[in-house]
Amino acid sequence: MSKERVLVVDDEPMVREVLARYLEQDGYRVEVASDGDQALEALQTTSFDLLLLDLMLPERDGIEVFRTLQKREDPPAVIMLTAKGEEADRILGLELGADDYITKPFSPREVVARVRAVLRRAAALPSSQELEFGNLRIDAARRTVLIDGRPVSLTRKEFDLLEHLATHPGVVFSRTQLMERVWDFAWIGDSSTVTVHIRRLRQKLENDPSAPRHLMTVWGVGYKFEP
Structure with missing residues (x-):
């Protein structure tokens, strides 16, 4: 069974519930947060391998959370989620350094596949060179x-x-x-x-x-x- 920890950060309860269920069925250990402040609190106490981070969150938005993460010595991988379909939003997420970007509505199975792919890259043995x-x-x-x-x-x-x-x-x-x-x-x-x-x-x-x-x-x- 996978040991990776995933934090799902989204203000929509149904999205959090569905993603958590599918990820847990795939063997991931999952926690959820409904806004940016909750996400940062969770990150203070738990080490996560990946965040599914909604771009548009109440109060502290996903961009602010992401920028805070990048100040850490070893930040987790991040897949950004958003209801916005404009190419400019996708470019913004990638330019900030996100590992992937998924536009809502999405298939939960697609999200799980993307999570697998990102974590597989992150877990690849680094060169000793x-x-x-x-x-x-x-x-x-x-x-x-x-x-x-x-x-x-x-x-x-x-x-x-x-x-x-x-x-x-x-x-x-x-x-x-x-x-x-x-x-x-x-x-x-x-x-x-x-x-x-x-x-x-x-x-x-x-x-x-x-x-x-x-x-x-x-x-x-x-x-x-x-x-």
């Missing part, structure tokens, strides 16, 4: 990044994107390829999520983000990592 490029050190096992020996705070997806590029030095990836390989699903339409993450990585890692040394743009194609 440490990568060094000048003053930049990437430790895949510890999921840490150092510049001149000083730690750099990255979101889960910022680290995943950096690690993917750095382990394939010199290889050019299109935005669509990066969405498929880092976010693990095909993306049709606006690929600005990748662009935003690259920009944030440059701001955090490069001495001069406007003239990057490592995270290079290949115009009309995509991005590559130069050692």
Whole structure:
């Protein structure tokens, strides 16, 4: 039986009840919260592997909860839920670093399948390889990044994107390829999520983000990592 803990955060009682039932039937240990404050209280006392987080919550919304989570040293995986179907909301969730995004109404079985997929990626054994490029050190096992020996705070997806590029030095990836390989699903339409993450990585890692040394743009194609 699965040991993973999942926190379902949604202000609709029926959604909480149905998702909790399906997840428990699949072997997950589930707790529920009806708003952002309850979610943060639960996170103070329990370590969760994944949150199903509604974007639109009363009082403290899902975005605020997510941003609070990202300040933790080892934040849980997050799948965002929302009744909004606009592409802009999906892009916002992904740009913030969410692992996946599901629009209501949804099939509970689909949600369980997405939970399985995200947790499977998170549980994959990390490489023990440490990568060094000048003053930049990437430790895949510890999921840490150092510049001149000083730690750099990255979101889960910022680290995943950096690690993917750095382990394939010199290889050019299109935005669509990066969405498929880092976010693990095909993306049709606006690929600005990748662009935003690259920009944030440059701001955090490069001495001069406007003239990057490592995270290079290949115009009309995509991005590559130069050692």
